[in-house]
Amino acid sequence: MAVENQPAPVTVTATRTVAPATNRCTLATFDLPYITFYYNQKLLLYRTPAAAAAFPDAVARMTAALADALRVFYPLAGRIRQVADGALAVEGHEGAEVVEAEAEGVSVVDLAEGDCAEEAERVMQHLVPYTGVMNLEGLRRPLLAVQFTKLKDGLAVGCAFNHAVLDGTSTWHFMSSWAELCRSASGAPSVLPIHDRSLARSVRVRLDLPASAEAHEKTDPNGPKKVLVARVFSFPEATVGRIKAVANAALPPGAKPFSTFQSLGAHIWRAISRARGLGPSDITAFAVFADCRSRLNPPLPAAYFGNLIQAVFTGVPAGMLLGGPPELAAGLLQKAIDEHDAAAVNRRLEEYEAAPKLFHYSDAGPNCVAVGSSPRFKVYDVDFGFGRPERVRSGGNNKFDGMVYLYPGRGGDGGIDMELALQPEAMQKLEEDGNFLQQAAA
Known part of the structure; x- marks a missing residue:
């Protein structure tokens, strides 16, 4: 809920891509209705040590674990493709987008306790990537974007997931697995995802996609x-x-x-x-x-x-x-x-x-x-x-x-x-x- 003509309280300091190996999966009928929804955004706020090295150390550890997680949850590292018969599939290994940012004038408590404050809502919109990005943009953009933002006394982890690729149950399976890999050196999460979408539905559906989100909204x-x-x-x-x-x-x-x-x-x-x-x-x-x-x-x-x-x-x-x-x-x-x-x-x-x-x-x-x-x-x-x-x-x-x-x-x-x-x-x-x-x- 951004307020116009006000400077953004968050400054982006770095952007890169994290990618695993190439894989493919065809989207099932369950997935397709969400192609004209928008990326599903989640924001998690953490308190972290105040030491100067805490933020870069945390980001380095979380980014390494993200690469491990994407090797297992590989659809999130691909792009949506429309194949010859018009069906949609996820393939490739271009990777997830990772953004680093700073908002050192904002504290965790400002956001965690400020649920009804207009200013807190305005700031939170800058902590999560891909606001206003429709899922059909997954033909051109990463299917997962993560923003690590350094706060005055903590860390904000903002995630944007392409909703045509996963639902809430799968979102939190990924998030818990990513965190598990960050805490351990096992290299694999304790609960592996099942990627065979034909188990849910094997019918291939042709979709005539609009040129852009704006074209669809019109x-x-x-x-x-x-x-x-x-x-x-x-x-x-x-x-x-x-x-x-x-x-x-x-x-x-x-x-x-x-x-x-x-x-x-x-x-x-x-x-x-x-x-x-x-x-x-x-x-x-x-x-x-x-x-x-x-x-x-x-x-x-x-x-x-x-x-x-x-x-x-x-x-x-x-x-x-x-x-x-x-x-x-x-x-x-x-x-x-x-x-x-x-x-x-x-x-x-x-x-x-x-x-x-x-x-x-x-x-x-x-x-x-x-x-x-x-x-x-x-x-x-x-x-x-x-x-x-x-x-x-x-x-x-x-x-x-x-x-x-x-x-x-x-x-x-x-x-x-x-x-x-x-x-x-x-x-x-x-x-x-x-x-x-x-x-x-x-």
Whole structure:
């Protein structure tokens, strides 16, 4: 969320490429819908020793480990190619881009504690590479870019991953493996990735790609993107438990209980719909990017490297959502998630293969709440040798109106952090919503 006409607080000091050997893999149907999304950005903030040599030593060690990691997670070192039949594949060994930068006027605490500060948001956008870069740029750019930024009292590790190549599960598998290699001299991570994408789908799909991100955005029938603001709301473990208990309180004996995600998702969906001031007949949708590894028949292990997610939608008039009890919303989410079984997954794949589409964010609808990431991802276990991160955040990419990213609470006590992008007026109303804020402290 950059502020115009202000000097950038970060100065880039070096850029280079880190590459392994040549390999190839064809993108599966699961991967292709994300070609017109943007690079998936993650930011990890660490405290490091204040010695002058600490930053270059840390960068040298992490860069060497990155080269080892890319030998194992080799798709991230290639480029996307469109082969003769129009299918997309990843091949080559051009490598990942590594950037070094300095922001010595910025401290870790400024960023880790400043979730709602406009200045902190502005600075964080300079700590993550490839803001505004669409995944189709992977035909010309690296599929992974890493920025190491020296802070006043620590190190910021900003990563940009081409989302057409991997999902959240694979992202954090890579990050944890990279950190593991940085801490040890084994040369290989303890859990190896599975690169055979034919295990998920072997159908080859022809895509007619636009010339550029700008060319694609011009085809959006709903016009330019809206101005958004981002905030983080933290739900302590006790609050999460209370929300879940309220959602389950009215269930009859023997009914399937609502999960933590379904209960919290219902709470978030209702609160955002109130903040948007939706009318009773306005349809509001909830979408969750569900991991399909365990839904396939046969299921695939978590180590499958690629995209195995699909957006699971449910919709309802706002009057029904807000006029009904919390268990109504939670029940809608539970039903949609439970019904997305192997047959439903295959139907979605077949529909896409029959009529491939280049998506826009606005395809989700004007009143959508969409949830990505997961509090199950062990993002705070990514230790490069100087301890757990002080904070994990997303960058500015892929934050459309109503986009939610869920992370485990930074305290490691079972809480959940919610990172949300909304239009300014709706965000202000949400922050003033007593029912929402009595359970979530910003």
